[in-house]
Amino acid sequence: MREIIMLQPVLKEMIWGGSRLREEFHYDIPCDHTGECWAVSAHKNGDCMIQDGTFQGKSLSWLWQNHRELFGNVEGNEFPLLVKIIDAKTDLSIQVHPDDEYARVHEDGALGKTECWYILDCDEDATIVIGHNASSKEELKDMIDQKKWSELIKFRKISKGDFFQINPGTVHAIKGGTLILETQQSSDITYRLYDYDRLQNGKPRELHLEKSIDVITCPHEEVMISNQNTNLQHAVVYELISCKYYTVERVVVNGRETFKQTEPFMLFSVIDGSGMIDNRKVEKGNHFILPANYGDYTVEGDLELIVSYL
Template identity: 45%
Template sequence: MSEPLFLKPVFHNKIWGGRKLETKFGYKIPDGDIGECWAISGHPHGRSLVENGEFSGEFVDDLWNNHSELFGNPKGKVFPLLTKILDAEASLSVQVHPDNDYAWEHEHELGKTECWYIIDAEPGSYLIYGHNAKNKEELDTMIESGDWDHLLRKVPVKTGDFYFVPSGTVHALNKGIMALETQQSSDTTYRLYDYDRVEKSTGKKRELHIKQSEDTITVPHVDPKLDIVTKTEGKNTFTTFVQPPVSPYFAVYRWEIKEPVTLRHNIGKYTLISVISGEGKITVDGKDYDLNKGVHLIVPATVDSWTLDGDLNIIASESGEE
């Protein structure tokens, strides 16, 4: 099978969500505060459906299990990556994610290392990224006393920035930010602080996970050292944001396409593609497929090469696992 797999997004209502997935990306979204577009997913909480070709109507996780050749016959039991677009109309909870060992033991799923490409950030936007506690005792004391102003690190952010968020990192997207998130396929989030917000459906404050957070937060916080590399080929620009060994689970790239370029997989690899802006086409095996803003697809391992053409801003990723 030599064709890309175009995917239908799944949308999730969130207390912090808004309507920008509709106004900025043109998605048909449900009513309410929609915070997340699960764009490429095999996770049971939001399964992506193939919309074209031989496998039209099948879910990504079923293809992973029944047609492993599409993914280079990997060893893993689950499709390992999840691509989202997040619309933070309000600030997300301050949170942390567990590593694989803790998540398997307590949640029976993968841990969650993730990263953000900032699609849009309003003036004055910032992230919560890391903390200021010097040791575990100081961390626990600051959490228990609610000393959030001194504990949490606020980092200014702008459109086009990239942040790598390993498991164990205290973090939050704050209001006014849209981001594309590449992550391990996990839906485990431990809320550390949530501004005392109340769920409309229950009238109660949202659940916090203080013990799990204290168990899993990395102390002290150390910013990961990224070696971001940008190269220009003709009119096209290719940026590598993160890759193994810094990120064991995925590599993430930005491709700014202005003229035709032919790309190839490493042996046994497959590529996840999300079009952030622009329009153009992808050509596989002599057949053209339209690309435009908000389209998400997988180029399977059975495709040796493909050509991109047009005016396209793409975030692409590959699994770091065999």
């Protein structure tokens, strides 16, 4: 099918969210504490609707179940990827995700959660949490029991355009003043390790200390990030990461460039600028899928995209 599948994002209120999803992307947010835009998702907790075309009004999960040929007949019960934009006005909890094996056993057969972050924007002094300083599970448990959070947690400064891969077992947190695009496995499982003793509706949010300790990798392992780019006549393709679950690229187009769609399917998010894709207007904040066998496609304009595929 030579048809662009344009998606309607799902927007979610969060205790730590803000209003930048309206200000930056012109989304109709539900409130001024909107933290997440589920931009490409077939997950039951946020299933995107198809905006127009042959399948207008159908959900992405319906399309996955009923027209698998559009996704290269990839196997699996669940659509494998989920793309979000996250507006962290204040700090997210310090957390960790399980891998597929642990989630299958402990979370009713759900997928684990490997994810990656592209920093769309951040405050000048912004930081994130990635990793910890414990050398063993015993030291990890001891530091958690004694609430030595400042000694345990690894903070790092960030800048716009930075990229991070967050493998299962990695202690991590997005902190306030950060706007990111996240590409991940289609999973909504998060184990909360520490939440700064915040209250929600007068009560502390649930922590998951036992499961967190189970899955945290000790000692912390750094992930090597791809640093490859392909220069075309009117575009540059930057490979950000290629792992078992996804390949993620940043594509910058200035002019007119033709690309080939040779994957089972490809997910696109316009993160800056505007232009045309095969004579269809696209702009910052649009998210869409090019299905299997789409063939060559032409991008024209001045725009920046995050592209992901299996």
